[in-house]
Amino acid sequence: MIVAKMEQDPDLIEDSPESEELRKEALRDMPQCLTLKRCVKEKLSRSVNRKSKRKPISCWKSLKYKTGMLISKFQDKIKDLTYTFELWYDALKKIEGNFGSGVGSFFKFLRWIFILNSVISIVSFAFVVLPQITYSGDVNATTEDFHLHDVFTGEGYFTNTALYYGFYSSGSVTHFLTYSMKDAYFFTMIFIYFGCLCVFSYSVAKSYRKNFIETEGGTKNVYAHKVFCGWDYSIATKDAARLKHRAIYNELKVSC
Numbered sequence: 001m002i003v004a005k006m007e008q009d010p011d012l013i014e015d016s017p018e019s020e021e022l023r024k025e026a027l028r029d030m031p032q033c034l035t036l037k038r039c040v041k042e043k044l045s046r047s048v049n050r051k052s053k054r055k056p057i058s059c060w061k062s063l064k065y066k067t068g069m070l071i072s073k074f075q076d077k078i079k080d081l082t083y084t085f086e087l088w089y090d091a092l093k094k095i096e097g098n099f100g101s102g103v104g105s106f107f108k109f110l111r112w113i114f115i116l117n118s119v120i121s122i123v124s125f126a127f128v129v130l131p132q133i134t135y136s137g138d139v140n141a142t143t144e145d146f147h148l149h150d151v152f153t154g155e156g157y158f159t160n161t162a163l164y165y166g167f168y169s170s171g172s173v174t175h176f177l178t179y180s181m182k183d184a185y186f187f188t189m190i191f192i193y194f195g196c197l198c199v200f201s202y203s204v205a206k207s208y209r210k211n212f213i214e215t216e217g218g219t220k221n222v223y224a225h226k227v228f229c230g231w232d233y234s235i236a237t238k239d240a241a242r243l244k245h246r247a248i249y250n251e252l253k254v255s256c
């Protein structure tokens with residue numbers, strides 16, 4: 001019955017990468033067990049193959065579809081690969097499993113702020129600090145003795161260092177080339193502020209689309225999705241199973 005209903009949708013039984021993605025999303029959203037989803041997927045695949053045999057496609061379309069499928073699989077592999085390089089991925093997963101997704105979102109936000117500040121620091125150091133500290137012109141060196149409390153107050157030894165705006169030249173510095181410090185400082189700050197604005201705008205728009213636009217019609221079968229589709233059957237260790245169990249428990253507790 002499920003297969004017959006899905007076969008009535010022409011967008012789901014086309015032999016194209018777009019239709020395959022739609023079939024994956026439809027199967028993913030079904031509040032059914034994994035065995036039933038596999039049966040539905042096999043029957044849909046047979047229906048698509050029968051239809052494609054009845055209506056053969058040209059070599060150009062076949063090549064385009066195969067290329068699209070390869071690109072889609074390559075993108076999925078890249079996404080899986082990025083998770084291995086994600087900062088504190090395992091630690092955040094443990095936090096989400098033990099304390100819920102709300103607490104995990106807070107630490108993800110802190111990680112995002114840390115990465116953003118790191119990028120800003122690298123840009124500022126490369127275009128403002130580095131040209132000044134490598135400048136061999138007439139820059140007053142600090143004559144203060146270093147004391148431990150200077151680290152906390154910023155005074156004394158640090159008064160005439162790169163930590164303060166007054167350390168930098170107001171004109172141009174000459175190292176290998178003539179470098180305008182005032183223009184570098186101004187345009188670097190403009191670039192940083194504009195970049196932060198773009199990043200914040202993209203993040204807000206993405207979050208708004210995910211949480212409001214895509215769920216405009218209301219979320220249906222919330223508990224069915226969590227109960228029947230929440231478990232990850234690829235888990236092979238007891239620790240991972242225990243963590244996933246806690247995560248599902250916390251999600252159900254928050255939803256109540």
